[in-house]
Amino acid sequence: MAAGEYLLLPAAAALLFLSFFLRCDGEPMACDAPSPSPLCEAFLYVRPRGLDVSAVADQFAANASLIQAFPRGSEEDYLVSVPCACERPADANLTALFHDAVYEVKDKDTADYINATVFSGLAWRLPANVIFPGNITVHLPCGCWTAGRGGAGEEKKVVVVSYAVQADDTLTTIADFLDTDVDSIIAINAGLSKHPNSIPLSQLLFVPMGAHSSPELLPAAPHANYFKGKQKVAIIALGISISFLSIILIGFSVLFHRRRRSADTIDEKSKANSSKITSTRCTIAALESRLLTCKNGEATAAFRTERPVIFSLEEVDQATASFEGSRKIGEGGYGSVYFGILANEEVAIKKMKSSKSKEFLAELNVLCNVHHRNVVELIGYAAGEDYLYLVYEFVQNGSLNENLHDPLLKGHLPLSWTARTQIALDTACGIEYIHEHTKTTCVHRDIKTSNILLDSTLRAKVADFGLAKLVEEHREEEGYLATRLVGTPGYLPPESVRELQMTTKSDVFAFGVVLSELVTGQRALTPDRKDPSKMRSLATIMKGIFLSEDPESAIEEIIDPNLNHFYPAEEVHKMVHIAMWCLSDDPVSRPEMREITANLLQILMASIEWEASLGGNSQVFSGIFGGR
Numbered sequence: 219m220a221a222g223e224y225l226l227l228p229a230a231a232a233l234l235f236l237s238f239f240l241r242c243d244g245e246p247m248a249c250d251a252p253s254p255s256p257l258c259e260a261f262l263y264v265r266p267r268g269l270d271v272s273a274v275a276d277q278f279a280a281n282a283s284l285i286q287a288f289p290r291g292s293e294e295d296y297l298v299s300v301p302c303a304c305e306r307p308a309d310a311n312l313t314a315l316f317h318d319a320v321y322e323v324k325d326k327d328t329a330d331y332i333n334a335t336v337f338s339g340l341a342w343r344l345p346a347n348v349i350f351p352g353n354i355t356v357h358l359p360c361g362c363w364t365a366g367r368g369g370a371g372e373e374k375k376v377v378v379v380s381y382a383v384q385a386d387d388t389l390t391t392i393a394d395f396l397d398t399d400v401d402s403i404i405a406i407n408a409g410l411s412k413h414p415n416s417i418p419l420s421q422l423l424f425v426p427m428g429a430h431s432s433p434e435l436l437p438a439a440p441h442a443n444y445f446k447g448k449q450k451v452a453i454i455a456l457g458i459s460i461s462f463l464s465i466i467l468i469g470f471s472v473l474f475h476r477r478r479r480s481a482d483t484i485d486e487k488s489k490a491n492s493s494k495i496t497s498t499r500c501t502i503a504a505l506e507s508r509l510l511t512c513k514n515g516e517a518t519a520a521f522r523t524e525r526p527v528i529f530s531l532e533e534v535d536q537a538t539a540s541f542e543g544s545r546k547i548g549e550g551g552y553g554s555v556y557f558g559i560l561a562n563e564e565v566a567i568k569k570m571k572s573s574k575s576k577e578f579l580a581e582l583n584v585l586c587n588v589h590h591r592n593v594v595e596l597i598g599y600a601a602g603e604d605y606l607y608l609v610y611e612f613v614q615n616g617s618l619n620e621n622l623h624d625p626l627l628k629g630h631l632p633l634s635w636t637a638r639t640q641i642a643l644d645t646a647c648g649i650e651y652i653h654e655h656t657k658t659t660c661v662h663r664d665i666k667t668s669n670i671l672l673d674s675t676l677r678a679k680v681a682d683f684g685l686a687k688l689v690e691e692h693r694e695e696e697g698y699l700a701t702r703l704v705g706t707p708g709y710l711p712p713e714s715v716r717e718l719q720m721t722t723k724s725d726v727f728a729f730g731v732v733l734s735e736l737v738t739g740q741r742a743l744t745p746d747r748k749d750p751s752k753m754r755s756l757a758t759i760m761k762g763i764f765l766s767e768d769p770e771s772a773i774e775e776i777i778d779p780n781l782n783h784f785y786p787a788e789e790v791h792k793m794v795h796i797a798m799w800c801l802s803d804d805p806v807s808r809p810e811m812r813e814i815t816a817n818l819l820q821i822l823m824a825s826i827e828w829e830a831s832l833g834g835n836s837q838v839f840s841g842i843f844g845g846r
Contacts, residue, residue, distance in 0.1 A: 339382025527598030708742030730800025739778030
C-alpha cells in the first residue's frame with residue numbers, strides 16, 4: 219500500500235468512470251450478460267411506512283442484519299443492502315442490474331400502489347393494467363459503480379443507492395444527505411439535467427453514496443497532525459432525538475424515599491445518603507405516569523412496552539431462583555449479573571448494593587428511554603432496602619471480550635473478519651447514537667470489549683452505563699472535569715489521565731482501542747515483553763507500528779493469528795488506519811463517531827463482497843469460522 223493510497227483527491231481532479239456498465243436516462247443500469255451470482259452489494263432507499271426492519275427485509279428479499287436506519291426529518295427511512303445481479307427479465311428487451319423480490323398481489327392492488335407504497339417507488343415497469351392476485355416478481359433496479367482517477371487505472375468500488383425522487387428534492391439536497399456531490403450524481407445518471415431543481419417527482423436516481431469524500435480513501439499515516447484535516451463523510455444517522463428523563467429520576471427518588479427506614483432508627487450517615495437521593499420533589503403519581511408498575515401475573519407487559527417496568531422484589535428473586543450461584547453470568551465493578559426468566563422471556567438481572575445508587579441512577583438516566591438495536595435494552599428495575607436491580611434483555615453470546623480473547627478456552631469459535639467488521643460497525647452505531655441522537659449528549663466513559671455484548675447472530679450492543687455522564691449541548695466540546703479518574707486502564711485517553719477531562723472524544727479513543735483489539739486479538743493491556751512485571755498498552759503498540767521502517771509489514775505481523783490469514787488485507791489496513799485516527803493524542807484530531815460509522819460501513823460492504831468472491835453467499839452473514 220503506497221503512502222498516498224488513501225489520500226483524498228480534489229473534487230476537480232477526481233473522475234468517475236464506468237468499468238463495464240452503461241445506462242439510459244431513467245432506465246436501469248445496463249450490463250454485459252446475465253450472471254448467476256451478484257456483481258456487487260448495493261443499497262435501496264426505502265420508506266418503510268410503519269414496517270419494522272424484519273418486515274422490510276422480508277418485503278425486499280434482504281438480510282435484516284444489513285439494513286441501516288436512516289432518520290430524515292421526522293421520519294425514519296432505511297438503507298437496505300441487497301445483492302445486485304445482471305439479469306435479462308423475461309418481459310423486457312434489455313439486460314440490466316436488478317435485485318428481485320416476490321410480492322403477493324392482494325385484491326384491488328394497483329401498479330401505482332405496489333410501486334409507490336409497497337416498494338418505495340423503486341419497482342420497475344409493473345403492468346399498467348389490472349394486476350391479478352397472486353405472486354409476481356418485482357424487479358428493483360440497483361447499481362454497481364467503479365470510481366477511478368482518470369486514465370491512471372486506479373479504481374475503487376463505490377456503493378450505489380437506488381433512490382426515488384421525493385417531493386421538494388433537488389440534486390443538491392440529495393447530494394447533501396447521501397454525502398456525494400451533484401457532479402457525481404450526474405455522471406452516474408446519463409442525460410440528467412445539471413439544474414438541481416429540474417428532476418421530476420418519482421424519477422429513479424442512482425446515487426454514488428460518499429463519492430464526495432469517499433470513506434474508502436483514508437489518510438495514509440496515523441500521525442496526529444495528519445488527521446487534523448478530517449474529511450466530510452456519509453452520515454448514516456441511526457436514531458432520532460428522545461425525551462429527557464428527569465421525571466423518571468425524580469420519581470425514583472421518591473420511591474427510595476418511601477423505602478427509607480424511619481428517621482428515628484437510621485444513623486446520621488443514612489440520613490445524609492437519603493437526603494442526597496430525595497433532594498428533588500415530586501409525587502409518586504408522577505412516577506407511575508411514566509413507568510409501568512408490574513403486578514403479579516402481569517410481567518408479560520414488560521415486553522410489550524417501551525417504558526421501563528417496576529418489578530417487585532419477589533419477581534426478580536423468582537426469576538433468578540433466588541440469585542442462585544449457577545445463574546451468575548457476569549461480575550462487574552458495580553454488581554453481579556444473573557440469568558433469569560421473566561414471563562417466559564430470558565433476561566439478565568444486575569444486582570447491586572444500595573450504596574451504588576449513583577451508578578444505578580446513571581444507567582436509568584441513559585437507558586430508560588433509549589431504544590436502539592445497538593444499545594442494550596433496559597426492561598425494568600426493582601429496589602429494596604439493601605439491593606437495587608436492573609433488568610435487561612438477555613444477550614446470548616456474552617461479551618466481545620469472551621469471544622475475541624482466547625475464544626477456544628471459553629467455549630467460543632474464533633470470530634471471522636466479516637464478523638469483526640460488523641461488530642465494529644454495530645458498536646460505532648451505538649456510540650454515535652448516544653453521542654449525537656439523544657436530547658442530551660451522553661459520554662459512556664467505559665467503552666471496552668467486556669462492555670460490548672453479542673447476540674445470537676453476533677450483532678453487537680453497547681452495555682454498562684454505570685459511569686455514563688450527560689453533557690449539556692453548550693458543553694459538548696469542552697466536556698467536563700471528573701472529580702476522580704474513572705474508566706478502565708488501557709482505554710483511557712491522555713487528557714483523562716492528565717487532566718481528568720472527559721468528552722465524547724474520550725469514548726472515541728476507547729473505541730480506537732477496541733478496533734485495535736479486533737484486528738490484533740490482543741488485550742488493551744499486556745505484559746511488556748522486555749519486562750513482564752510491567753504492562754504495555756495496545757495503543758502504544760499500535761502507534762509503534764508506524765514508527766517502524768516498514769509499517770505495512772508490521773501491520774501484517776500483528777494481525778490476529780486466529781484469522782488464519784483469511785481476511786482482505788486492504789480492508790484490514792483501512793481499519794488499522796481508523797483505529798490510529800481514533801488514538802490521536804490530541805482529542806481535536808480524533809474523528810466524530812458519525813465519521814467512523816461511515817468509514818466502517820464501507821469496509822463492511824467491501825468485506826462482504828470479498829467473502830462472496832470466495833464462493834460464499836454475501837447475503838448470508840457468515841459470522842464465524844466453523845458455521846456457528
